[in-house]
Each structure stands twice: as structure tokens, then as C-alpha cells.
Amino acid sequence: MCASNLLSIGAALAMYAVDHEDLCPPSPTWAVALRPRLRSSGQFVCPKAPKLPLGYIYGAHVPLRPLHEFTHPEAVLAFWEGDPGVRTFAFRHNGVLNVGYADGHARGLTSEKLYGALLEGYGRTVQETDDRRR
Numbered sequence: 001m002c003a004s005n006l007l008s009i010g011a012a013l014a015m016y017a018v019d020h021e022d023l024c025p026p027s028p029t030w031a032v033a034l035r036p037r038l039r040s041s042g043q044f045v046c047p048k049a050p051k052l053p054l055g056y057i058y059g060a061h062v063p064l065r066p067l068h069e070f071t072h073p074e075a076v077l078a079f080w081e082g083d084p085g086v087r088t089f090a091f092r093h094n095g096v097l098n099v100g101y102a103d104g105h106a107r108g109l110t111s112e113k114l115y116g117a118l119l120e121g122y123g124r125t126v127q128e129t130d131d132r133r134r
Helices: 002-019 030-037 111-133
Strands: 056-058 077-081 097-101 106-109
Touching: 002 030, 002 056, 002 077, 002 097, 002 106, 097 111, 106 111
Parallel strands: none
Antiparallel strands: 056 077, 077 097, 097 106
């Protein structure tokens, strides 16, 4: 269910960007901005944490950035399971964390796989920055 929610949130992010000159929504109001593009606000709730009205975290590197600037969006973690008040990863599904990427795909990661995904995404982001400076 979480992977499905993250797929829907990723699609909503793409739709939002199309409507806003390719920009991702601002951080404090990202869920409000994406809500009209989802079937229900229930898609922001992880079934394993039903008391949290917002069960996903929006990556701090995504807000107000043009989607086209992510030259490797398949490696950029845009959303993941967690408590926004704590801003940490929540491995709620038998040691698996569900994440949504900037290209719209979603998948579950163990802590070991998450570390690799973070390094890959960070490495590509650093490379993008270096390429733009040249």
C-alpha cells in the first residue's frame, strides 16, 4: 500500500511541476500542493502508521527545484516513509523503507540498500553540480 501511495505522490509531483513551470512544490506546503492531484488525502497515510496524518517525508533537496534539473531523477529520493515531526527514516514494513524517486518510481529498501541509494543519489547530485560549474 505504501509503495502504491508513493507512486501516486510521485505522479502528483510530476503533474504539479507541469502546472508550475517545472518547479517542485515548496517544502512546508508540499502535501497541500499535491493533494488536488491525488484521489484522496488517505494517500498521505502509511497503513502501518495510521495515526500520522502525513506518513511521508519530502526530501529537503527537492522543493522549488525544477524537475528537469535532476539529470538522474531515477536516483533522487524525493519522498520516504517517516514522521515529518522527527524527519527520520521509518522502516515500518519488516525492516523495509518505502521510498519514492523524482522520476516517479517507488520501491522498498532495507537499511543496507538505502545507504547505497543515498550514496548513488548524492554522487550524481555532486556530479550535476560540478558539470554545471564547467
